Amino acid sequence: MSLQKYILRRVLTSIPVLFGVSVVTFGIMHAAPGDVVSQMVAANPNVPPGESVRLREEFGLNDPIWVQYLDWMQGIFTGDFGEVYSSSRSADTIVMARLPETLLLGAFGWVFAILIAVPGGIYAAVNKDELGDDVSRFAALSGISIPNFWLGLMLMAIFAVQLDLFPTLDPQTGLLSREMLWWLILPGVTIGTAASANMMRIMRTSMAEELNKEYVTAARAKGLPERTVILKHVLRNSLISVTTVAAFLTASLVSGSVVVEVVFAWPGLGRELVEAIQLREINLLMAITLLTGAVVVLANLLADIVYALLDPRIRDEY
C-alpha cells in the first residue's frame, strides 16, 4: 500500500473514533445523577419552584437525548461550547485561555523526558547486564513508581519553600516571561519524570534488541568506530519504536497534568477540570474531555504516520 493511501485510511478511521469520543463524553455527563438546573437550584435556594421547570424548558433538557446531543454538536461546530454558569463566560473562552499553559507544561515534560530517556536508554543498553544498567533500571523503576503528586509536593517543599529557589505562587507575568519559565521548572520536572522513566525502559529494550542484529556486526566488522555504530546506525532504528509509545505518553502526560497542575496551582486546563468537577460545570467538563480525547486521537494518528514514514514495512501490515 502506498504511503498516501495508508495515511488517508488512517485519517478516515480516526473520524468514527472522534465521533465516538463525543458520544461517550455526552453520554457520561447526561447519565450522571442531577442536571444543570438542579445544581443551580441547590446553589441558590431562593429559586421559586416554577422557575426550575421553566429553566429546564429553556435549556432544552426536556428534549429527547439525541436532540440534545445534536444541539450540543451543532454548537461545537460553530465554536460554541456552551455557557459556564458560575462565571457567566463561555466554556470555549475558558478553554482557550487555559490551553497555552497546559501545552507549555506538556511540552516541557516532553522535552525533559526525551533529554533524560534517550541518553539514559543508550547508556543502559550499551552497558547491558552491568552495574550501569542496574542503576538505570532502578532509576527508571523509581521514576515510574513515584506518585507524581507526592513528587511534586516534595520538590516544592524542598526547592521552593525550604531553599527558596523557585516561586511557590503564580508570578502573574506573561506566559513566556522569564519568571513564568522559571516557575515552570518544578512542575515540568514532576510531569516529565514518569514519562522519561517509561521512555527510558522502552529505549533500552529496543536498543538492546537492535544491538543484536546482524547489520551491527557487519558495521563493526567494517571497522567503524563503536561510537558511529551506536549513534548513526543503532540509535536511528531504535528511535522508531520510541515513536510508537509517544502517543501513549501523550495520554499519560494529559493525565499527569491534572494532578501536577493542582499541586503547583499551575493555571492550566487540568486544574480547570478539577474545578469544573467540583462546581459541576457540565459544559466546561464536556469541552475539556472532548478536547483531551481529540488530542489523544490525533497524537495516535500522528505517531502512526511518523512510524509509517520511518519504517516502510508497517504500511504493508494494514
Place this chain on the structure above:
Amino acid sequence: MSTERGRIQISGFETGGGEDWESETAQEKQEEYVEPMSLWRRIVSRLARDRLALIGIVVVVLMTVTALVARPISVSGMTVQPFSLAPFDPTATAVGGRHDAPSMTHLMGTNRQGQDMLSRVMVGGRYSISIGLVVTAIAATVGVIYGSISGYFGGWVDSVLMRFLDLVFAFPALVLALILVALFGGGFWPLVGAFALVGWASYARIIRGEILKVKQNEYVLAAKALGARDRSVLFRHIIPNAIAPVVVQATLSIGTVVIGVAALGFLGIGFSPGTPEWGTMLDAERDTLATGAGGAWYWWATIFPGLMIFLFVMSMNMIGDVINDALDTQVDDVGHGGGG
C-alpha cells in the same frame, strides 16, 4: 490450575479415537502439557533468584498483612479479623498534640488533628491495595475475554471491537476515572468500577496481539480439525499459550491503579475527607508545606503517606520487571491503568 489447562480434550472423541489417535498426538500433547506449567515455574524460579524481586515480595506481603491486621475487620457485625496491631485508633482525634514530631509514642508523629500518623498509614493500605487487586482481577478477565474474541474470530468482529478499543484509549485513564467517580459518587465499588472501566483495554490489546500469533500454530488447526468448538479451542489451547504478557501487564498495572486511586484521594475525589487513605491524608496536610516558609515544616505529615505509596508501587514494579524478564514478553506499561 496448570494440570488441566493444556490438555487436548475433545468431547466425543475419547471412545471413538482409540489408541491411534492417542499416539498420533502424543508429542503435541506433551508439548502442550509442559508449556503452561513452565510459565509459572519460570516466574517462581526467576523471582527466587533475583534479590530485588525478593525484597519487593517481602515489602508487598508485609504492607498487605499490616493493612489487614492493623485494625479488626468485621463483616456485617461479625468480627472476621480480631487483631489490632495499630497503636491507636486511626480515626480518633487528639490522641496526641497537633503536629507532634515523631517520638516513641507516635513513631510517625501526629497530624493537625492530633491523630496518630503510624496507625493511619498502616490502615491506609487497605484502600489502595485492595482496590488495586480487585481492579486488576476484573480488568484482566474482561480484557482477556474481549481481546481473545477479537483476535480469534478476526474479520469484521475484530475491526468493530478494535475501533471500540481505540475509543476507550482516546480517554486519558485518570481523567476518565476522575470524571466517573466525581459524577457517580465515591466509595469502594464505584472506584473499582471506574478503574476497571478504564483499565481493561490494555489487556484486550495485548492478548489480541498475542492470539494473532498463537492461532497460527498447528495444534490450533489440529484441534479445530478434530471438531473442537471455538470456545474450547480458544479457552483450552490458545489463551493458555498467550497469557504470559497479560501476567506481566497485571503485575505492572496493580501499581498504576494504586497510584491512580491515591491520586483521586489527593484531588479530594472518591473518599470523604478524613478517611485514612494515603492520597486523602496527603491532601489534608499539603497546605502545611507552604505555611512553614523557611521555618517549621511538619515533614512527617506529608512524607510518610507518600512514601508508603511509593514503597508499595516500587515493590510491585520490581516484581513485575523480573517477571517481564523471565517471560521475555517486553510489556511496556505506559500507564493506561490510571497513574501517570
